[in-house]
Amino acid sequence: xxxxxxxxxxxxxxxxxxxxxxxxxxxxxxxxxxxxxxxxxxxxxxxxxxxxxxxxxxxxxxxxxxxxxxxxxxxxxxxxxxxxxxxxxxxxxxxxxxxxxxxxxxxxxxxxxxxxxxxxxxxxxxxxxxxxxxxxxxxxxxxxxxxxxxxxxxxxxxxxxxxxxxxxxxxxxxxxxxxxxxxxxxxxxxxxxxxxxxxxxxxxxxxxxxxxxxxxxxxxxxxxxxxxxxxxxxxxxxxxxxxxxxxxxxxxxxxxxxxxxxxxxxxxxxxxxxxxxxxxxxxxxxxxxxxxxxxxxxx
Amino acid sequence: xxxxxxxxxxxxxxxxxxxxxxxxxxxxxxxxxxxxxxxxxxxxxxxxxxxxxxxxxxxxxxxxxxxxxxxxxxxxxxxxxxxxxxxxxxxxxxxxxxxxxxxxxxxxxxxxxxxxxxxxxxxxxxxxxxxxxxxxxxxxxxxxxxxxxxxxxxxxxxxxxxxxxxxxxxxxxxxxxxxxxxxxxxxxxxxxxxxxxxxxxxxxxxxxxxxxxxxxxxxxxxxxxxxxxxxxxxxx
Numbered sequence: 001x002x003x004x005x006x007x008x009x010x011x012x013x014x015x016x017x018x019x020x021x022x023x024x025x026x027x028x029x030x031x032x033x034x035x036x037x038x039x040x041x042x043x044x045x046x047x048x049x050x051x052x053x054x055x056x057x058x059x060x061x062x063x064x065x066x067x068x069x070x071x072x073x074x075x076x077x078x079x080x081x082x083x084x085x086x087x088x089x090x091x092x093x094x095x096x097x098x099x100x101x102x103x104x105x106x107x108x109x110x111x112x113x114x115x116x117x118x119x120x121x122x123x124x125x126x127x128x129x130x131x132x133x134x135x136x137x138x139x140x141x142x143x144x145x146x147x148x149x150x151x152x153x154x155x156x157x158x159x160x161x162x163x164x165x166x167x168x169x170x171x172x173x174x175x176x177x178x179x180x181x182x183x184x185x186x187x188x189x190x191x192x193x194x195x196x197x198x199x200x201x202x203x204x205x206x207x208x209x210x211x212x213x214x215x216x217x218x219x220x221x222x223x224x225x226x227x228x229x230x231x232x233x234x235x236x237x238x239x240x241x242x243x244x245x246x247x248x249x250x251x252x253x254x255x256x257x258x259x260x261x262x263x264x265x266x267x268x269x270x271x272x273x274x275x276x277x278x279x280x281x282x283x284x285x286x287x288x289x290x291x292x293x294x295x296x297x298x299x
Numbered sequence: 300x301x302x303x304x305x306x307x308x309x310x311x312x313x314x315x316x317x318x319x320x321x322x323x324x325x326x327x328x329x330x331x332x333x334x335x336x337x338x339x340x341x342x343x344x345x346x347x348x349x350x351x352x353x354x355x356x357x358x359x360x361x362x363x364x365x366x367x368x369x370x371x372x373x374x375x376x377x378x379x380x381x382x383x384x385x386x387x388x389x390x391x392x393x394x395x396x397x398x399x400x401x402x403x404x405x406x407x408x409x410x411x412x413x414x415x416x417x418x419x420x421x422x423x424x425x426x427x428x429x430x431x432x433x434x435x436x437x438x439x440x441x442x443x444x445x446x447x448x449x450x451x452x453x454x455x456x457x458x459x460x461x462x463x464x465x466x467x468x469x470x471x472x473x474x475x476x477x478x479x480x481x482x483x484x485x486x487x488x489x490x491x492x493x494x495x496x497x498x499x500x501x502x503x504x505x506x507x508x509x510x511x512x513x514x515x516x517x518x519x520x521x522x523x524x525x526x527x528x529x530x531x532x533x534x535x
Contacts, residue, residue: 054384077386088381090373092315093308104304107386 003029005065005151005182006051012059013046013206020046022206023060030150033173033183035193037294038203044186045085047203048153051184052082064151078107081144085155087136091129095120098128099142108147118142119168133160141169145176152176154185158192170195190291200290214290221288223264227271228254228281239274241267254281302387305395313369313399323365323403327357331411339418346419347501348476351494353411354432355472358493359465361407362400362440363447367464368457370396370448380532397441404440408433423500428507432496435514439489440468442521449528468493486513 006028013021021043028034036044049055050062053069053076062069064076089098100110115121118138128136137160144152154173158166173196177183187193193200193214200217202210210217222243231253238245243261250256261267264285272280313319331353338344344352373379373396382392412429416422423429443464451460471490475481475498486492492513499505 052384054380073384074386074388077384082384084377084381086377086380088377090308090312090376090378092312097308097311101304101308102381102385104301105382105385105387107301 004063005030006034006153006184007063008047008051008060009062010060011047011050011057011062013043013050013055014058019058020206021050021057021203024201024203024206024208025060026201026208026211028151028182028184030182031177031180032198033177033185033196035197035200036184036186036203037188037193037200037290039294041205042203043206044203045155046206048082048085048155048184048186052080052084052153074107077105078147079150081106081146081149081152083137083140083144083152083154083157087140089128089136089139092127094125094127095131095139096124098139099146102143103146106143106147111146114142114146115139117145117172119165134162134165137161138165138169141172145172148176148179148181150181152181152183152185154183156187157185158187158189166192190289190294193290197290202293210293217293218288218290220262221292222260222262223288224286224292225257225259225261225264225268225271225283226286227257227283229257229275230254230278230281232278233275236274239270241270243267302391302395305382305387305392306398309369309396310399310402313365313403319365319368322368323361323400324407327353327360327407328410330356330360331407332414335411335415335418344476346415346421347423347498349415349419350412350423350429350500351432351472351475351497352469353415354408354429354436354497355468355490355494357404357407357411358436358440359468361403362397362437363444363464363468364457364461365403366397366400366441366444367447367451367461368454369400370444371451371457372454374448374531374533375453377532383531393445397444400444401437401441404437405433421501424503425500428496428499431507431511432493432500435496435511435518436493439493439514439518439521442518442525443467443489445525445529446521449525449530452534464489481510483509483513486510487517489514489517492517 004027009025011021011024012019024047026034036047038044050057051064051069053073056070065079067076069076095115099115103111103114115124118141120135120138120142123135141157158169161169173183197214199213201208234255241259241261242263243259246258248256259267334352335349338349447460447464451457467488468490471488472494474488475491475494478485481491481495492510495510496507499507
């Protein structure tokens, strides 16, 4: 039996004349968390909509647990937990009623412990319309996690959560992943990517422009050296470096120098020699990150 | 029987909305009793005529206008979008959304027909046409609600968008009461064949099949149209 739980091959999805997804492909295996990244409108939510069976692709193929989600929506519902981008709750139902409704509509038995898992056990009798945005997100997560699904499709699951709730949500997602669930998650929060992602897929205008582990997609990308230099060096050009140099004025007498370089060790040595004997201050060498990659990808 | 949980939720939502309680629960009963009182006082429009008007009123208020408002509200809250990806097939979702209004119409019609039969000099000669009228009228009103909800972008606009459908139901009944007898073109107004079925309970010789055929055709047309135009998520 294959370990691939979620598969998309040459996925295409069109809204009228606009093609939102143009040949995206990836797999998510058991126990793996894949972060789907991209700017607004990159096609992330459309990919999730196709995987949850809400939309039929106009091209390519998707499989969830080996089945076409559009054709086998009922069969897959108990095995796939979804946090949609927008909650979709009736405001007059209470937290307990809403949780029971949507858990049972997934074809599962009611899970009385689901609200407690996300810290909503003290809000069970409160109408959903009185919940904050973050609490609604937690309710969504409770419904998605109910029944220990084999796949989780999470569209910005921690949007609007306070820091403690985000940490708690991350713990829950990590635990489900460790228990074997395949998780596909979209987010704009880079700390979330760093905290959770086993692999990332970066979409731009519906196409995959980078894919792999965070280390793989950032390999070969430049480091960044940021340092403060003494005032007397402002008029003396720095030595020839492997990286690009940028100056920034600061409030004090000195200046801030940023070097974006593929050879951080050599360039740092050269900078230290150039700044001797006063030397450099506040030196920070930042390795390449997924955030850099995202910032460099145009919308 | 998973869809029953949806019926329960919709029933709770209906009973927790003061507007829905007044419009869908109380108004048809009050108007129905009012019509009966008027008919008895003036000696005109009692018996089958009263039952026909009562049925059209309650169909217009609950399974038509009430359901239209509820569908627009659920779509606006993105509940309908979410329902499209649950384990229920589409037909079960539709049934779950409509069942509370259908149940309400059945209970209201039992109350009003009971009062009408008790108040009049002559009870209906046969009861089954009344049952058929309710059984045929509720799906017709529900299908009209789905079609109307397609053109209702927000629940508060339902008061406006339901006017044509309400007139087609209630106005059709009034037309029938005023006419010498129903003709086939008249039966294209949804209220006419439903009222004709209700009146047939007091007229043992009146044929039922023409009205029943008209209701079936109108329901099929409304279902087809609703299927074509109904949207499960708000237009962005």
